[in-house]
Amino acid sequence: MRILGIDPGLSHLGYGIIDVNPNKKDMIECGLIRTNKSNSEGNRLVEIAQDLQTLVQTWHPQLASVEQFFFYRSSNTISILQVRGVILLTLASLKIPVVEFSPLQVKLTLTGFGHAHKKEVLQSIMAELGLKLPPHPDDAADALAIALTGWFHR
Numbered sequence: 001m002r003i004l005g006i007d008p009g010l011s012h013l014g015y016g017i018i019d020v021n022p023n024k025k026d027m028i029e030c031g032l033i034r035t036n037k038s039n040s041e042g043n044r045l046v047e048i049a050q051d052l053q054t055l056v057q058t059w060h061p062q063l064a065s066v067e068q069f070f071f072y073r074s075s076n077t078i079s080i081l082q083v084r085g086v087i088l089l090t091l092a093s094l095k096i097p098v099v100e101f102s103p104l105q106v107k108l109t110l111t112g113f114g115h116a117h118k119k120e121v122l123q124s125i126m127a128e129l130g131l132k133l134p135p136h137p138d139d140a141a142d143a144l145a146i147a148l149t150g151w152f153h154r
Contacts, residue, residue, distance in 0.1 A: 004061035005147025014139025030140035065150025
């Protein structure tokens with residue numbers, strides 16, 4: 001099964017693509033979708049939708065695993081929620097099933113502790129995917145963690 005993990009963000013959205021079966025898990029690709037900060041928010045959302053569509057058409061995931069937004073007072077709360085809406089709309093229009101997980105669920109799934117440190121989650125990602133070096137940047141590593149969580153909760 002091929003899974004696309006997504007860590008939503010307006011200026012940069014992390015993604016990670018993994019292939020998994022009962023015996024082996026492989027990282028296919030990870031990276032960022034970056035938007036141009038000089039563009040309007042609407043145009044940046046269009047960029048995200050187009051780039052996400054290209055990722056899906058290139059890699060053909062059977063499942064998308066998306067991080068839920070943890071609600072707190074922040075200057076970017078509305079932007080993140082709008083990005084999530086674009087992600088969900090784009091994936092639905094491409095007929096990709098979506099599962100969603102909170103950061104706590106991701107940490108609990110990968111480390112057994114819902115308040116694990118980022119380093120512990122990273123070690124788990126590396127162990128699960130057989131990586132010698134940690135994936136970069138952090139948002140892409142987070143997306144791989146979200147993809148793995150989608151596999152474990154499939």
